[in-house]
Amino acid sequence: MPNSIRRRCPCTHCQVRGLVGPILLITLGAIFLVAKFTRYGFGQLWPVLLLVGGILALCQATASRSGHIGSSGQE
Numbered sequence: 227m228p229n230s231i232r233r234r235c236p237c238t239h240c241q242v243r244g245l246v247g248p249i250l251l252i253t254l255g256a257i258f259l260v261a262k263f264t265r266y267g268f269g270q271l272w273p274v275l276l277l278v279g280g281i282l283a284l285c286q287a288t289a290s291r292s293g294h295i296g297s298s299g300q301e
């Protein structure tokens with residue numbers, strides 16, 4: 227994948243979208259750590275993923291699209 231060729235859009239909306247995956251992975255890792263070292267299990271902690279995902283979706287929906295570069299593909 228030639229990622230260096232692809233231009234990165236500088237608008238806030240696209241920057242937030244680029245953070246969704248890493249933040250969800252970090253949250254998932256944190257949940258597993260908490261589940262391992264506390265008495266709370268993954269079964270009790272998984273709704274945190276919904277909360278974080280919802281907050282990120284809210285941030286993305288309200289983020290400014292000014293300066294958005296229409297990249298290839300509809301996203």
Ligand SMILES: [Zn+2]
Nearest residue numbers: 235237240294
């Ligand atoms: Zn953009």
